[in-house]
Amino acid sequence: MKFSDMAERQILKAQAEGQLENLKGAGKPLKMEDDGSADAVGFRIMAEAGALPKEVQLRKAVEAQAAVLRATSDPAARKQEMRRLAELQLRLDIEQEARRRFWAV
Numbered sequence: 001m002k003f004s005d006m007a008e009r010q011i012l013k014a015q016a017e018g019q020l021e022n023l024k025g026a027g028k029p030l031k032m033e034d035d036g037s038a039d040a041v042g043f044r045i046m047a048e049a050g051a052l053p054k055e056v057q058l059r060k061a062v063e064a065q066a067a068v069l070r071a072t073s074d075p076a077a078r079k080q081e082m083r084r085l086a087e088l089q090l091r092l093d094i095e096q097e098a099r100r101r102f103w104a105v
Contacts, residue, residue, distance in 0.1 A: 058092040
């Protein structure tokens, strides 16, 4: 079964159960923030629902770790912080590649 068919079935099921009634922003166009991509819109909707995808969580962790690295001056500590940043960046790259492969099918 194609993803679009599964998504359509889930939407119809939610409508039948009344889960899509009285939602915040109903009937209004989606705000195209960030880069305007479908991913950005989907991530924003999930964030508003309190369900951040792993990719977004990792992106925030990478930004936070980069700030820690910038604030660290001791060479030994910087090496440790760079290792942590590289690990987070690798995990983020893996998540992004997995998403790209999933949507390419």
